Amino acid sequence: MGISEIEDEISFLAGECTSILILLDSLRNAFSTDASTENMTIAIKKAKEKEIKTAYDGLVLQVWQLEKKIESLEKKRIEMVSDNQQDCIVNSKKRRQID
Helix, strand or coil: CCHHHHHHHHHHHHHHHHHHHHHHHHHHHHHHHHHHCCCCCHHHHHHHHHHHHHHHHHHHHHHHHHHHHHHHHHHHHHHHHHHHHHHHHHHHHHHHHHC
16 A cells, blocks of 8 residues: 555545544434423433434444544554655665765
8 A cells, every 4th residue: 555545545534534523413412402302201212312322322433443543544654654765865875875
């Protein structure tokens, strides 16, 4: 995997992370709106609350996994850039010695 592929993957994952964070905000708003509704029976409220909490927990896990993947790819990208810079320095020194 080259640097440009890693950068593309990081960009894609960052977009995914943003989308999930937007969904989390929507769920958070739905939960606070739902919790204040007084027309529902207690059983219905509890069922909806459980459903929202489950969805919220799933999204939090997805965000965490995406963040870890992005961090890993960022480290790989930095290592590759550093390795490429080192290779350029070594090659430059070799050329100077030949000249």
